[in-house]
Each structure stands twice: as C-alpha cells, then as structure tokens.
Amino acid sequence: MTNQLLLIDGVLRQDATKWIYQSGEPLEVIPLYLGTRWEELQELGPILVALDAWSPLLGAIQHDNALQSQASLISTQAPSTTVAEHLSQFISITDDLGSQSLLRFADPLVTWHWLASYPEQAYKSLLGPISQWNVAVRPPNWAPSTPWEWRAFRPQPDSPTLAHPLSHMTQSQVEALDQAHRWRFKERLYDWLDHDFPNTLRPLAEDARGRWLEQRIQDAETWGLVSERSIAIWLERCAYWGSDFATRPDSPYQEWLRRKPVAQQLPPELRIQALDDDCLTS
Structure with a gap:
C-alpha cells in the first residue's frame, strides 16, 4: 500500500x-x-504529515498554488516514521569547505534545486524509503506567466550507493542552493520594484522584465556589490536615475561624487551605502 505524505x-x-x-x-x-537541538523551533522546521487516502489535503496539494509553494508530496511504501528518520539526515549538512548549516529541504523551491543537482543514479541513496517525491515547479514572478509543472524524483534501480554521507553536499549542491537563494532574492526585488517603482518594470514587455532585473543585478555585482542591501540600493538608484547612473557624466551620482570626493576612496559597498544615507537625509 502506498502512503502519501505532505x-x-x-x-x-x-x-x-x-x-x-x-x-x-x-x-x-x-x-x-522534534528530538533535535532545534526542537524549540519545531514549528518553523520541516513538518511531515501522513495523509489518509480520502484526505482533502491530497486534492489541495494538486490544485492550490499557495500550498504547492509551501509543501511537496511524498509517496512511500514505508511507515511515516521511517521516512521522517531518513529525512532527518538532511537537517544539518556540511560542504566541501567544512561549513555546517541547516538545509530547508521542505521549501519546495529549495527541494527542486537541491534534488535536481544530483544525477539520477544518486536518487536511490538520496530518497531511501521514498518511492516518489513530487515537487511543484513554479514560474518566477519576473517571467512570463506559465502553468506550474510537477517534477517527480524517483529512485533508479541498481544504482550505486553515494560515496559520501547523505548529510554532505558537493559543489553541485552548493551551487544549486545558491541558485535557489538568488531566485528568491530576485522575486523579493521584483515585488518591491513593482510596488514602489511601477514605472520601471511595467512598461517593459513581460518577457523583458526578468532580463532587465538580472542585468541590473549583474551590473551591481560587476561594480563590486555583494550584500543584498547594497544591490537593492543600486536598483533603487537605477529606478530613480536610470540604469547608467554610475557612468553617465551628468547623473546625480557623479554630482554627489564631486561634492563628496572622499567617497571615491570608499570600497563599493560603503560607497553605495553612503550615497543611500545622503539620499535619505537630503
């Protein structure tokens, strides 16, 4: 009998x-x-729910986009406690540099990027008692509207055992998690720009908005910015002064540099934040 778990x-x-x-x-x-050193945060961690065959939640996860963005569906022949024990191996993970962190593997966006970073031969070890892990892949808010799609991860028979512990990530997984983080950061930026600066993105064709956003982020990174706050400040200046504000001779940024020549000696992160502070007080 196949059990369904949310x-x-x-x-x-x-x-x-x-x-x-x-x-x-x-x-x-x-x-x-539960039962780990993060027990006090149990309601903010991954929560496994065993569903009856007639549970309305089975229908909800198939059709409710809001729930699909918060949960995934697991099929198994094993008891739910066995699946819970297996998944608990992924709570705390290490990487090749020895760093240790919590993996939010219950976040469907993370689940999708994380599992997709492995070759199919790894799924037998990775999924253990799970016969199928279904994740709804949603389009990002900056892309043209497209239907949500389900991605099914299944163990492959006769696959070799993973050479490293399940709680260890190689560079491929680290890069996949970075991509998931960047995806979510871009969505936050898009929502903020769309709300506070509607004339920046809305005049663009739907399929051009994501390209504009990605190019501005790349411009900021090329300029030397790394923190989310600084990149957000860069995009705000782009919205106010134009995408070329940092290089255009007649831009308010160049005028600010002429008034504050000491700012030219600051590293990019401190310079953009000093500019922001002056803009807020002026």
Whole structure:
C-alpha cells in the first residue's frame, strides 16, 4: 500500500500545525526538528504529515498554488516514521569547505534545486524509503506567466550507493542552493520594484522584465556589490536615475561624487551605502 505524505516548510507556512489540526482529520503530524537541538523551533522546521487516502489535503496539494509553494508530496511504501528518520539526515549538512548549516529541504523551491543537482543514479541513496517525491515547479514572478509543472524524483534501480554521507553536499549542491537563494532574492526585488517603482518594470514587455532585473543585478555585482542591501540600493538608484547612473557624466551620482570626493576612496559597498544615507537625509 502506498502512503502519501505532505512535507510542509514551517517558515513558509507558519500556522502549519494549527492549520493541520483545524482540518478535523485524524492526521499523523511529525515535526522533524522534534528530538533535535532545534526542537524549540519545531514549528518553523520541516513538518511531515501522513495523509489518509480520502484526505482533502491530497486534492489541495494538486490544485492550490499557495500550498504547492509551501509543501511537496511524498509517496512511500514505508511507515511515516521511517521516512521522517531518513529525512532527518538532511537537517544539518556540511560542504566541501567544512561549513555546517541547516538545509530547508521542505521549501519546495529549495527541494527542486537541491534534488535536481544530483544525477539520477544518486536518487536511490538520496530518497531511501521514498518511492516518489513530487515537487511543484513554479514560474518566477519576473517571467512570463506559465502553468506550474510537477517534477517527480524517483529512485533508479541498481544504482550505486553515494560515496559520501547523505548529510554532505558537493559543489553541485552548493551551487544549486545558491541558485535557489538568488531566485528568491530576485522575486523579493521584483515585488518591491513593482510596488514602489511601477514605472520601471511595467512598461517593459513581460518577457523583458526578468532580463532587465538580472542585468541590473549583474551590473551591481560587476561594480563590486555583494550584500543584498547594497544591490537593492543600486536598483533603487537605477529606478530613480536610470540604469547608467554610475557612468553617465551628468547623473546625480557623479554630482554627489564631486561634492563628496572622499567617497571615491570608499570600497563599493560603503560607497553605495553612503550615497543611500545622503539620499535619505537630503
């Protein structure tokens, strides 16, 4: 018999436990941080929910985009406790540099990037008792509107065992998680620009907005900016003064440099933040 399990990200659905119990269904709920040193944060961690075959949540995860962005669907022949024990191996992960961090593998965006970074031969070890892990792949908010698609990850028979522990990530996984982080950062920037500076993106064709956003981020990084705050300041100046504000001779930025010559000696991060501080007080 195949069991269906919902894996919810407690950060994205912060009322998850209350919401589940309010459904009135006799559901088994397993917060994966339970029994770990992060137990006090169990409602913000990954939460595994065993669903009955007639559970309305099965229909909800198939059709509700909001829920699909917060949870994924796992099929298994094993008991839910066995799946929970297997998934708990991914809570704390290391990389090739020896860094240790928490992996938000219940966040569907992270799940998709993370699992897709492995070759298919790795899924037998990676998925363990899971027979299929279904993740809804959503289009980013800066891209043309397209339907959501389901991506199914399945173990491949006769695959070799992974050469490293499941809790260790190689460079491919690190890069995949960086891509997921950049995706989410770009979405936050897009929402902010669309709300505060609607004349910046909305006049562009739908398929050109993502390119404009990515190019501005790349410009900021080429200029030497690395922090999210500084990149956001750069985009704000682009919205106010134009995409070429840093190089155009008659831009307010060049006028500011003439008034504050000492700013030219500052590294890019400090310079853009000093510019922002002056803009806020002027």
